[in-house]
Amino acid sequence: MAIVSETKLPGVGVRQEFSTAQGNIIGVLNHHDGRRDIMVYDSVDPDKCTSILHLDPDDTRTLASLLGASQITESMGAVQQEVEGLAFEWMTLPADSVAVGATIGDGMYRTKTGCSVVAVLRNGTSIPAPGPEFGLESGDTLVAVGTAEGLDRMRELVIP
Structure with missing residues (x-):
């Protein structure tokens, strides 16, 4: 299992990040209101996202179910x-x-x-x-x- 780092973002929520087995860095921003942002970081510049997916609470539950939560x-x-x-x-x-x-x-x-x-x-x-x-x-x-x-x-x- 990958190591997950967490960063508290006051007033926003918590950002969690991990490296996949293939070396991709994935981040999930858990907003206090239930929204989630899934971020894929650039392999050359880890401070830059190549893609961000914004999910509302319903989308989050659907994706979690598909992933086996x-x-x-x-x-x-x-x-x-x-x-x-x-x-x-x-x-x-x-x-x-x-x-x-x-x-x-x-x-x-x-x-x-x-x-x-x-x-x-x-x-x-x-x-x-x-x-x-x-x-x-x-x-x-x-x-x-x-x-x-x-x-x-x-x-x-x-x-x-």
Whole structure:
């Protein structure tokens, strides 16, 4: 599996990038409002995009389904559209995260940020509604729900 780098873009969302097995650099800009931009970077100038694909939330769900995304991801995208002021964020835990080896309860995320971990994606498996005793591992993707500001605070807590 490729290493994904993440860059928080205050007021916009999160940009994630990785290199494919063929050496292409792909980026995905996850906007707080559910839109996604998929970027393919130039092989000579990595600061330049050769192509950008703008997806609305419906397009994102369709593409994710075609690529084999988990059912929980699809379902949560539908909920996101229906609830104003509510945002979802997917946060992949790197090995050096303070959350690795701790439980959800240890992190006190809801108390500190007002956000809840509603699912964990681990090794291609969805674990819905994990309890406070659920232990976190490197590579886990936390699916969190809350306000955009709360999710920004949560990201600061779990991703160095």
